[in-house]
Amino acid sequence: MSLEWSIFCRSTTGNTQLAGCLGQNGELSYLQWLISAWGWTATVALLGFLIALLLGLLIGTLRTLPSTSSSSRWSSRLAAAWVELFRDIPLLVQVFLWYHVAPFFLPALKSLPSWLLVSIALGLFTSARIAEQVRAGIQSLPRGQRDAALALGMHEAQIYRRVILPVALRIMLPALTSEAMSIVKNSSVAFVVAVAELTQFAMQAQEETARGIEIYLAVTVLYALTAFAVNRVLAFIELRVRVPGVGALARQGA
């Protein structure tokens, strides 16, 4: 059994090899399809991560608010329920919920393309996990930080914005890195609603060409490369934003 890489230069519409591996006039080679699928994976993952980051920060912060008023107690309970809800339903089922069920209750969602619905599903699923990390990051700070900010006359919003969150975010950057790598992998569930991303390409192209090994190898390598690239970008950010004495890099003495 030998590998036949020329499969990627074959036309997706006819059984012909394309010169230079690129099709013209709307004809596509499997290589071109693969690259566009990679783009969809990146788009869905990136958008999902942005949604997850924003919501995760908000929900995680809400869970740590001091329970001095009934409104903060309620927002803290609501945040806890959010985390349970999105953590205890499998991602694949959540994608089905957004694709099939949500438009039934909110007809406005019907006009959204499926890649956007998948990004939302991926974002909300991951937001619950990021929220837990934000909460852990905030709770790992010594109480003295908060007391010092109070003594300086800051109010609650200032304490979070100026003191707690800047430190907590740096502490949680390594955990955030692994969530970002997970979301690249998790974006593969988009195949169930026919988003033309890498996994959907793998299944479809395998069926059409019967060259599963070459196709799967290419897709697997692209997933690993993307996750690695995400890892490097976040490691770079971690290095750029570090402040003396805070976070994992400081502990390693870097």
Add this chain to the structure above:
Amino acid sequence: MALDLSFYSWDLIGRYVLGGLWFSIQLTVVATIGGVLLGTVLALMRISGKPLLMWPAAVYVNTMRSVPLVMVILWFFLLVPFVVGRPIGAEVSAMITFIAFEAAFFCEIVRSGIQAIPRGQLQAGTALGLSYAQSMRRVVLPQALNNMLPVLLTQVIVLFQDTSLVYAIGAYDLLKGFDVAGKILGRPIEAYIGAALVYFVICLTLSRIAAPLLTRPAAQPQAAEVQAM
């Protein structure tokens, strides 16, 4: 347009759901037992200090961890029939895949569990005349497994949710049961809500059972216990 609540009937459960639920549970149990066993072997290889054992284990674990589970499921479904020389069903393929995939994750849990046990325990074993294998089996692993229990349980909940991904190869699990019922009875919306509810209740119950363990202090060998040994 309204939800048709008569969709949720004993007939639905008996005819479509129970069979799928049973497979999801089987898959979770088989993958947990097989994954922990294989994962422990991999962990012991990774900490053995012998390059010939360390390298293959490290490559295996890091590869599994950098590929989406759906792709691993597709890979095994493609390759296992080649290896065994005859076609196999989606259900059997799923079981093999999940043992192989989860082993990589259990390996890292077991490895960090072992590394959290003070080295003195191993040295004490050696001082008592135990071989490396004996001190691992009698001294280090029992303590490590005890400390790892909460993390293991959390991983099992994740694993149970991940079993829904066998949808990619058409295996008949809990999600597929609802999916098929929704299609045959023409009620996909009720079906997916039902699936979400069942998964939610099971995972919430499991995480409630695991929660007290998560806050339990880790068992550290006390001076008195060490003397008693």
